[in-house]
Amino acid sequence: MPSPKKSKSPARARTRARSKSASRSRSRSSGRKTKATAAKVTEVKEVVRTSSRIPTRRSTSKSPSRVRVKESSEKSVVTQSAGGAAAAASTVTETVVTRRTYVSSGSSEGQQKASVTPVRSSSRIASLIEKEREESSRIREQMKSEVMANIKTPEKSDSEERKPKEKAVHYEFMGPIGAFLLIFLLPLTVYYVNMACRKGNCSVLVIPKLPRNIVAAFLDVEVTLIFLAWIAFQALLAVLPIGRVVEGQPLKSGGRLKYRCNGFIAFVITLLTLGAAVYFKCPVTLVVDKFFKYMTAAVLFSFTLSICLYVSSFLVNKKKLASTGTTGNHIYDFFIGRELNPRIGPLDLKFFFELRPGLIGWVVLDWIMVVKAYQETGVWPPNLILATFFQTLYVADALWFEDAILTTMDIIHDGFGFMLAFGDLAWVPFLYSLQPRFLLESGFTLPWYCLAPIALLNFVGFAIFRMSNSQKNLFRKDPKNPALAGIETLPTQSGKKLLVGGWWGLCRKPNYLGDLIMALSWSLCTGFHHIIPYFYPLYFLVLLVHRERRDNEQCQQKHGAAWDRYCERVKYRIFPYIY
Numbered sequence: 218m219p220s221p222k223k224s225k226s227p228a229r230a231r232t233r234a235r236s237k238s239a240s241r242s243r244s245r246s247s248g249r250k251t252k253a254t255a256a257k258v259t260e261v262k263e264v265v266r267t268s269s270r271i272p273t274r275r276s277t278s279k280s281p282s283r284v285r286v287k288e289s290s291e292k293s294v295v296t297q298s299a300g301g302a303a304a305a306a307s308t309v310t311e312t313v314v315t316r317r318t319y320v321s322s323g324s325s326e327g328q329q330k331a332s333v334t335p336v337r338s339s340s341r342i343a344s345l346i347e348k349e350r351e352e353s354s355r356i357r358e359q360m361k362s363e364v365m366a367n368i369k370t371p372e373k374s375d376s377e378e379r380k381p382k383e384k385a386v387h388y389e390f391m392g393p394i395g396a397f398l399l400i401f402l403l404p405l406t407v408y409y410v411n412m413a414c415r416k417g418n419c420s421v422l423v424i425p426k427l428p429r430n431i432v433a434a435f436l437d438v439e440v441t442l443i444f445l446a447w448i449a450f451q452a453l454l455a456v457l458p459i460g461r462v463v464e465g466q467p468l469k470s471g472g473r474l475k476y477r478c479n480g481f482i483a484f485v486i487t488l489l490t491l492g493a494a495v496y497f498k499c500p501v502t503l504v505v506d507k508f509f510k511y512m513t514a515a516v517l518f519s520f521t522l523s524i525c526l527y528v529s530s531f532l533v534n535k536k537k538l539a540s541t542g543t544t545g546n547h548i549y550d551f552f553i554g555r556e557l558n559p560r561i562g563p564l565d566l567k568f569f570f571e572l573r574p575g576l577i578g579w580v581v582l583d584w585i586m587v588v589k590a591y592q593e594t595g596v597w598p599p600n601l602i603l604a605t606f607f608q609t610l611y612v613a614d615a616l617w618f619e620d621a622i623l624t625t626m627d628i629i630h631d632g633f634g635f636m637l638a639f640g641d642l643a644w645v646p647f648l649y650s651l652q653p654r655f656l657l658e659s660g661f662t663l664p665w666y667c668l669a670p671i672a673l674l675n676f677v678g679f680a681i682f683r684m685s686n687s688q689k690n691l692f693r694k695d696p697k698n699p700a701l702a703g704i705e706t707l708p709t710q711s712g713k714k715l716l717v718g719g720w721w722g723l724c725r726k727p728n729y730l731g732d733l734i735m736a737l738s739w740s741l742c743t744g745f746h747h748i749i750p751y752f753y754p755l756y757f758l759v760l761l762v763h764r765e766r767r768d769n770e771q772c773q774q775k776h777g778a779a780w781d782r783y784c785e786r787v788k789y790r791i792f793p794y795i796y
């Protein structure tokens with residue numbers, strides 16, 4: 218209760234007291250609750266007293282608690298006027314007495330009747346008293362329910378009450394320290410592995426020599442401008458109004474985003490342009506000569522892009538942020554990415570960068586290496602061509618089934634930050650092309666009888682990868698499709714079903730299995746003399762084992778007990794009978 222000394226007038230002080238008490242939270246500790254309940258009882262006394270004086274002092278406050286005071290007061294005023302001038306004085310007295318009685322006693326109807334002693338026995342006064350009783354009864358009920366609400370509310374501490382709900386921070390990649398290290402280690406790896414893969418000196422154990430003038434060796438303005446032109450060219454192709462427009466998965470913030478899927482067309486246009494450039498003797502092989510300068514352009518661009526993405530993520534609505542990259546730790550969030558689907562006009566940046574400049578750039582680099590090898594030796598090296606062909610098939614497949622990427626965790630779950638920007642723009646083109654680069658640098662060749670089983674292995678891997686992905690995609694799009702008849706399924710709490718038979722009954726990630734078999738076959742084209750060209754399958758194994766565990770966690774959350782049952786049924790994660 219506020220101190221009366223502080224109040225300018227008693228009525229205002231009482232009204233303020235009522236308002237303050239009412240605004241107190243109902244969810245305090247039990248000790249506080251008892252106090253609050255007692256305070257309420259007193260407050261009601263005050264309200265009733267106020268009501269008798271209301272003709273001269275009225276609250277004008279709009280707060281809910283004060284509005285209640287006002288309503289109560291107005292009823293008293295009505296009572297008075299109904300009674301007429303002669304009856305007014307006694308009515309006021311009765312009002313005070315009546316209400317004080319039920320408030321202080323916490324009273325019953327009988328008690329009220331006993332305490333109300335009519336001064337005059339006129340019927341008018343009797344009706345006024347009756348009205349007053351009804352009013353008392355109404356307020357008592359209201360009080361009761363308020364007190365009950367206080368008692369029933371679950372207990373919360375003061376700090377819990379003040380703070381908005383804090384979500385538990387869940388870190389991946391060993392948290393902020395891991396993210397910090399990766400921001401430096403990933404670019405270093407791209408440089409180191411490629412520098413280790415040089416003519417006559419292809420070993421990870423021999424530390425590559427740095428050129429005297431590092432800046433001149435790694436940075437070139439013209440190359441950087443060509444790299445930017447490459448990104449602009451791919452962006453232009455991506456926004457061309459050709460190809461299907463597909464809706465993405467439902468967003469947590471509601472609605473679905475639309476994506477233009479013309480990746481395969483962009484890929485064909487790019488390869489035809491490259492073919493024309495070779496045909497017209499454009500110096501395309503300069504890209505290989507200036508390989509490290511292009512790499513630096515890609516690294517610098519991915520850093521710049523990630524910084525822009527990070528800064529701009531603070532300007533967008535919070536609903537557009539990813540749940541994973543919003544821990545509040547700047548380094549970690551920069552690495553993972555804060556905004557889920559950043560867009561510039563019709564261009565969805567994450568979708569674009571994951572599939573276009575880096576992925577298509579990888580194949581362009583491969584083919585330029587084939588041309589360079591031919592220019593240097595006068596022959597078309599079969600194993601280089603085979604590895605390049607396998608990788609072209611892989612990228613063509615990704616772009617043909619471009620919309621399938623809309624269901625991956627990168628698009629649905631992760632924000633767009635350094636990890637994906639760097640992965641898409643520097644890691645994929647400059648490390649995934651390592652086998653063709655090794656073959657170009659080393660000039661190593663293999664006889665056809667070695668290439669035939671390698672080709673067979675690649676097609677086995679591709680068949681597992683493609684059939685398993687297609688089976689799942691078809692199942693998600695059209696679960697009743699006759700092609701899926703006879704495949705056992707499992708209902709889940711989310712309403713979706715899980716495939717338990719077919720490819721998805723063999724192991725939990727048959728598509729990863731196929732992908733890894735393909736990765737191995739690409740490296741087999743380089744023979745067994747060096748470990749460097751095996752970087753891709755080794756790294757990919759680590760990536761997919763980690764990715765399977767991340768997806769497993771997400772599926773557990775999405776599908777609950779059904780996912781556990783699926784895991785019991787299908788024991789192996791990636792390699793049947795092994796892992």
Ligand SMILES: NC(=O)C1=CN([C@@H]2O[C@H](COP(=O)(O)OP(=O)(O)OC[C@H]3O[C@@H](n4cnc5c(N)ncnc54)[C@H](OP(=O)(O)O)[C@@H]3O)[C@@H](O)[C@H]2O)C=CC1
Pocket residue numbers: 624625626627682686689692693713714715716717721725726728729732764768771772775
């Ligand atoms: N070359 C590279 O660098 C990389 C290649 N990849 C390849 O990209 C492709 C996509 O990979 P990714 O997105 O990681 O994983 P998946 O294509 O395996 O997609 C995982 C999702 O599929 C659904 N799913 C899982 N199990 C079942 C089941 N039994 N029945 C029905 N639905 C199921 C779940 O989503 P829901 O239930 O919500 O539908 C799950 O979250 C893969 O082929 C992978 O090999 C991936 C990463 C890197």
Ligand SMILES: CC(C)CCC[C@@H](C)[C@H]1CC=C2C3=C(CC[C@@]21C)[C@@]1(C)CC[C@H](O)C[C@@H]1CC3
Pocket residue numbers: 403571572576611614615622625627636637639640641644645
């Ligand atoms: C360097 C980091 C530690 C990891 C970077 C990861 C990225 C390179 C990959 C994350 C998911 C990817 C996918 C593909 C390429 C590699 C990245 C971007 C595909 C587009 C490859 C082709 C497949 O058919 C679909 C893949 C989706 C995921």
